[in-house]
Amino acid sequence: MAKPSDFPDGFAHYPLYFSPAEQETLIAEVRTATETAPFFQPRMPRTGTPLSVVMSNFGPLGWVTDKEGGYRYEAQHPKTGAPWPPLPDILTKLWQDVTDWPDLPEACLINWYKDGAKMGMHVDRDELAVNAPVVSVSLGDPAMFRIGGPQRGGKTQGVKLLSGDVVVLAKEARRCYHGISKVDYGQSALVPKGGRINLTMRRVNL
Numbered sequence: 058m059a060k061p062s063d064f065p066d067g068f069a070h071y072p073l074y075f076s077p078a079e080q081e082t083l084i085a086e087v088r089t090a091t092e093t094a095p096f097f098q099p100r101m102p103r104t105g106t107p108l109s110v111v112m113s114n115f116g117p118l119g120w121v122t123d124k125e126g127g128y129r130y131e132a133q134h135p136k137t138g139a140p141w142p143p144l145p146d147i148l149t150k151l152w153q154d155v156t157d158w159p160d161l162p163e164a165c166l167i168n169w170y171k172d173g174a175k176m177g178m179h180v181d182r183d184e185l186a187v188n189a190p191v192v193s194v195s196l197g198d199p200a201m202f203r204i205g206g207p208q209r210g211g212k213t214q215g216v217k218l219l220s221g222d223v224v225v226l227a228k229e230a231r232r233c234y235h236g237i238s239k240v241d242y243g244q245s246a247l248v249p250k251g252g253r254i255n256l257t258m259r260r261v262n263l
């Protein structure tokens with residue numbers, strides 16, 4: 058078991074930050090948003106290989122990726138061309154509670170992990186605001202989050218994330234490799250069609 062001090066500076070885990078009732082509210086927000094901004098299949102730049110999650114976004118900007126355009130932020134949904142639904146108040150409040158960043162996040166990525174989905178080790182680096190914290194919420198099935206250092210392939214620490222948990226990556230942790238190595242599919246009934254939903258808020262512009 059890793060000591061908290063083994064985690065990079067700026068890593069914070071808030072177990073069960075959201076109550077079961079608040080988790081239901083968040084899932085209802087996701088359901089409403091994805092009626093107008095449906096989940097889309099993200100693809101790797103150049104190869105076009107699909108990621109194992111499907112995605113949507115809240116906020117003035119949304120993170121998208123496809124074969125032709127690669128990783129980027131866009132103000133419109135890639136399929137409908139419509140603006141993304143607004144960031145729910147409950148998420149704005151979370152950002153203000155757990156960060157002291159003066160600006161609000163512009164993007165909140167919605168990742169849906171269905172059976173077998175994971176997220177390879179990566180650094181979030183498509184933002185101009187490279188020092189703004191990243192705040193993420195876990196909903197539904199438990200997942201193993203791994204975080205290493207600023208170099209790919211180094212030693213990593215694991216943290217089990219449960220529904221309602223919040224993670225903040227600030228300071229040094231903001232530049233560290235991280236990913237989801239496994240989701241314990243079928244453990245939670247929160248997500249109506251099963252699996253895990255992760256909401257990741259980011260400030261994009263300076």
Ligand code: SIN
Pocket residue numbers: 168176193195202235236237255257
């Ligand atoms: C990510 O870092 O892109 C997602 C992390 C998570 O699903 O908890």
Ligand code: FE2
Pocket residue numbers: 179180181235
């Ligand atoms: Fe990330």
